[in-house]
Amino acid sequence: MKNCSNRLAVFFPGVGYHCDKPLLYYAGKIASEEGYEEIIRLSYSSEIKNIRGNKAKMKLVFDELYARTETALSEVNWSEYDDILFVSKSVGTAIACAYAKHHGIDCRQVLYTPLEATFMFEPKNAIAFTGDADPWVVHEDLLKCSNDASVPMTVIEGADHSLETGNTARNLEILNNVMEETTQFIHI
Numbered sequence: 001m002k003n004c005s006n007r008l009a010v011f012f013p014g015v016g017y018h019c020d021k022p023l024l025y026y027a028g029k030i031a032s033e034e035g036y037e038e039i040i041r042l043s044y045s046s047e048i049k050n051i052r053g054n055k056a057k058m059k060l061v062f063d064e065l066y067a068r069t070e071t072a073l074s075e076v077n078w079s080e081y082d083d084i085l086f087v088s089k090s091v092g093t094a095i096a097c098a099y100a101k102h103h104g105i106d107c108r109q110v111l112y113t114p115l116e117a118t119f120m121f122e123p124k125n126a127i128a129f130t131g132d133a134d135p136w137v138v139h140e141d142l143l144k145c146s147n148d149a150s151v152p153m154t155v156i157e158g159a160d161h162s163l164e165t166g167n168t169a170r171n172l173e174i175l176n177n178v179m180e181e182t183t184q185f186i187h188i
Contacts, residue, residue: 007083008076009036012069012099014090014113015046015061023112023163026179027087034186036085040076042092044068052136058091062117066095078105085186089113090136090161093128097121110182111151113137113161119145126151127185129178131159154181 009031011019019025019041028039044065051057078084084107088096093114098121100107109126111118116137128151132139146153156163156174163178164171 006038006081007036007085008038008040008081009085009087010073010096011039011041012086012088012092012096013042013044014092015044015051015065017089017162018043021089021162022175023178024087024089026175027110027112027182030179030183030186031085031087034183036083038081040073042069042072044072058115058117062091062094062098065091066098069095069099073099078103084108085110087112087182091115093118093123094121097123097126100124108185110185112178113163114142114146116142116145119149119151123149123151127181128153129156129163129181130154131156131161131163133158133165134161136161154178 011024013019013024031039046061046064048057048061051061086096086107087110089112093111094117097118101121109123111126111128113130113134114128128146130142130153132155158165159174163174
C-alpha cells in the first residue's frame with residue numbers, strides 16, 4: 001500500500017450496474033481495505049432506452065450522465081489528495097476517463113467492461129477487464145483501442161457485459177480473479 005495520508009476513490013457506475021453490484025461493491029471493499037479513507041459512489045440512471053448499438057442515443061446518455069457527474073463532483077478539491085483512484089463500469093468508464101482528462105486529474109483507473117468510446121479520452125495508468133461475449137462492444141476494436149492506449153486488458157472467456165456467464169460457480173471464480181487483479185493494481 002502506498003504511504004499516502006489522503007486517499008480518495010471515486011466509483012463511476014454503469015446505467016444499470018450500480019455500486020451495489022458485485023464488481024463495484026467488492027472493489028469498494030478492497031479500496032477501503034487498501035487505505036482509501038474517502039470513497040465517493042456516484043449514482044445515476046437515464047430515461048433513454050434501447051441505446052445499445054445506437055451511437056446517437058449513446059452520446060445523449062454519455063452527455064446526460066457526464067453533466068450529472070460534473071455536478072456531483074463539483075465540490076471535490078482534488079489537490080487535497082495524495083492518491084486518487086477511479087473505478088468504473090461500462091459507460092462509467094468513458095465518464096471517468098473524460099472527467100480525469102478534462103480536469104487534469106492524476107489518478108489510477110480500474111475500467112470494468114469499458115466501451116470503445118472510453119479510449120477517446122486517453123486513459124492513463126489504468127487496467128481494464130472485458131468479456132469476449134460482451135454484446136456492447138466489437139471485441140477486436142476494443143482490444144485495439146486498449147492496446148493503442150497501452151491499457152492492459154484482461155479478457156474473460158465466455159463472459160458478458162457484467163463479466164458473468166450462465167454458470168454461477170464460474171461467475172464467482174471470475175469475480176474472485178478480477179478482484180485479485182484489482183487488489184494487485186490498487187496495492188501498488
